[in-house]
Amino acid sequence: MRAEADPVVLDITANDDVVRARQLVRTLAQECRLSLVEQTKLVTAASELARNTLVHGGGGTMQGHLVDDRARRGVRVVFADSGPGIADLELALTDGWTSGSGLGLGLSGSRRLVDEFEIDSAPGRGTTVTVTKWAR
Amino acid sequence: MVKLWDGVIAVPLVGTLDSARTMVVMEKMLQALIDTGSEQAIIDITGVPAVDTQVAQHLLKTVVAARLMGAECSISGIRPQIAQTIVALGIDFGDIVTKATLADALRHALKRSGVELGGRDGRRA
Amino acid sequence: MSERVPILQIGDVLLVSIQTDLDDQAVVHLQDDLAARVVATEARGVVIDITAVEIVDSFVGRMLATIASISRMLDAETVVVGMRPAVAITLVELGLSLGGVRTALSLEKGLQALERSRGARTDPTA
Numbered sequence: 001m002r003a004e005a006d007p008v009v010l011d012i013t014a015n016d017d018v019v020r021a022r023q024l025v026r027t028l029a030q031e032c033r034l035s036l037v038e039q040t041k042l043v044t045a046a047s048e049l050a051r052n053t054l055v056h057g058g059g060g061t062m063q064g065h066l067v068d069d070r071a072r073r074g075v076r077v078v079f080a081d082s083g084p085g086i087a088d089l090e091l092a093l094t095d096g097w098t099s100g101s102g103l104g105l106g107l108s109g110s111r112r113l114v115d116e117f118e119i120d121s122a123p124g125r126g127t128t129v130t131v132t133k134w135a136r
Numbered sequence: 137m138v139k140l141w142d143g144v145i146a147v148p149l150v151g152t153l154d155s156a157r158t159m160v161v162m163e164k165m166l167q168a169l170i171d172t173g174s175e176q177a178i179i180d181i182t183g184v185p186a187v188d189t190q191v192a193q194h195l196l197k198t199v200v201a202a203r204l205m206g207a208e209c210s211i212s213g214i215r216p217q218i219a220q221t222i223v224a225l226g227i228d229f230g231d232i233v234t235k236a237t238l239a240d241a242l243r244h245a246l247k248r249s250g251v252e253l254g255g256r257d258g259r260r261a
Numbered sequence: 262m263s264e265r266v267p268i269l270q271i272g273d274v275l276l277v278s279i280q281t282d283l284d285d286q287a288v289v290h291l292q293d294d295l296a297a298r299v300v301a302t303e304a305r306g307v308v309i310d311i312t313a314v315e316i317v318d319s320f321v322g323r324m325l326a327t328i329a330s331i332s333r334m335l336d337a338e339t340v341v342v343g344m345r346p347a348v349a350i351t352l353v354e355l356g357l358s359l360g361g362v363r364t365a366l367s368l369e370k371g372l373q374a375l376e377r378s379r380g381a382r383t384d385p386t387a
Contacts, residue, residue, distance in 0.1 A: 014287050015275065015284040015285050016284045018284060018285065019282050019284045022282060022316060023282070036347050037159075037163055037346075037347045037350055037351070039347075040315065040316065040347035040348060040350070040351050041350075041354060043315075043316050044316050044317070044318050044351050044355065046319055047316060047318040047320075048319060051285070051318075060335075069367050079272075095356060106318070106319050106355075108356070109319065109354075109355040109356050109357070110355075111356050112355065112356070113351065113354055113355065136156065142370045163347075163350065164345060165352070166349060167346050169346075169366060170346070170366060170367075173366065173367065173370075175366060175370070197350070197353045197354070198350075200353045201346070201349035201350050201352075201353045202349070203364075204344060204349040204352055204353065204359065204364060205346065205349045205364060205366060205369065206341075206344065206363075206364035206365040206366045206371075207366060232347035256355065
């Protein structure tokens with residue numbers, strides 16, 4: 001699998017960065033010719049994950065790039081923060097789970113919106129979420 | 137996609153459905169609701185011999201999506217075998233309206249729209 | 262700086278048309294502004310037009326549900342109109358229900374729905 005072109009990198013430190021994240025991911029999705037529904041799902045997932053990075057991670061970064069897997073093209077986006085991390089990943093990935101502040105982490109929902117979803121998180125180690133959406 | 141009446145469109149599905157094809161048709165149906173200004177859609181699967189979990193889930197999700205948009209969607213032409221499959225798969229169709237025939241579904245849709253049909257022998261919809 | 266979405270008043274209905282990609286702060290402002298305007302104008306209906314909205318994530322979704330709940334407590338009914346198919350499909354996949362807020366395909370149908378529900382509420386014979 002080779003990454004096409006340079007990755008787009010965005011610092012997520014304020015509310016309007018979440019909007020920027022949506023715009024950047026949309027641009028990548030369009031370059032990749034994802035269908036409208038696929039684009040909408042990916043951008044919505046990116047919005048959730050960018051917000052998590054900001055609100056729960058205390059700020060972090062987003063990196064997005066096109067990926068190529070011989071027969072198909074796709075978009076891969078990585079959200080990383082050095083925040084508190086998630087203690088119970090399994091619980092966090094369960095539908096209906098919300099953090100103490102009452103805001104859902106949107107992780108389980110985001111997972112359903114993308115084709116590949118990886119999360120690496122532990123208390124004190126921050127959180128990294130990698131999602132991929134392939135063009136059909 | 138067929139316009140059956142003012143505000144009622146029907147989507148007759150025929151043949152073996154796969155996940156991808158079902159999704160495309162369903163997306164088109166939702167768009168047709170907007171384009172035609174119809175508040176009701178009927179997905180007719182009379183011509184579909186069997187459905188698998190994925191297709192059943194797509195149909196379900198499409199009905200929910202139509203509702204979210206402000207329209208109602210029913211499913212007609214469910215054969216006994218398909219009904220059995222859906223139940224066996226543990227898929228809950230909840231309060232989604234399902235009818236055995238397209239005619240029944242149309243009658244139901246018209247009633248919802250407040251249309252009264254007078255039959256020659258005095259039967260009402 | 263966060264923008265504020267304009268709220269129009271047509272009779273006793275407040276109309277909000279979301280045209281741009283709002284950041285979370287603008288969403289919160291909208292919620293606050295609408296609640297205040299419903300009280301100030303004694304509005305009986307709120308129409309939120311999302312025809313131009315391409316992305317509805319859980320934050321916006323919750324805002325819509327919250328506005329509907331707050332408005333109802335202030336004796337106003339809310340209708341969300343113009344949801345795009347791709348948005349609806351994504352919301353279903355996300356598992357977001359919008360709290361059962363009423364929706365309509367178009368502004369016209371939304372206003373009609375408000376009229377009907379108003380008629381049902383005020384009709385003593387109903």
